Amino acid sequence: MGNPSSATINDLKATIEWGRVSDKGVPDNEHAKSREVTFDRSLHAGAWNDVQVVLDAIPPREITQ
Numbered sequence: 001m002g003n004p005s006s007a008t009i010n011d012l013k014a015t016i017e018w019g020r021v022s023d024k025g026v027p028d029n030e031h032a033k034s035r036e037v038t039f040d041r042s043l044h045a046g047a048w049n050d051v052q053v054v055l056d057a058i059p060p061r062e063i064t065q
Contacts, residue, residue, distance in 0.1 A: 001043060001051050009043040018055050033057065 003009055019032035033056065043049045 001039075001049050003043040003045060003047060003049060006045050008045050012039045012043060013037070014039075016053060016055075018058060020058070 013036060015034060015036050017032055017034045020028045022028060035056075037053060039051055041049070041051065043051075
């Protein structure tokens with residue numbers, strides 16, 4: 001996760017949403033999932049930070065950018 005700010009971020013909380021898309025690339029919002037996560041590491045200023053997030057009920061091969 002990138003932190004482009006000039007400040008270290010502590011105790012970051014975020015709501016992450018994920019789900020499948022149709023063959024045309026349209027999100028299937030009716031079946032989307034959502035979860036609030038709290039990162040236990042500080043995000044260092046002006047840097048990429050390695051964080052781990054597990055998305056339930058979706059195989060890695062189905063995750064697209």
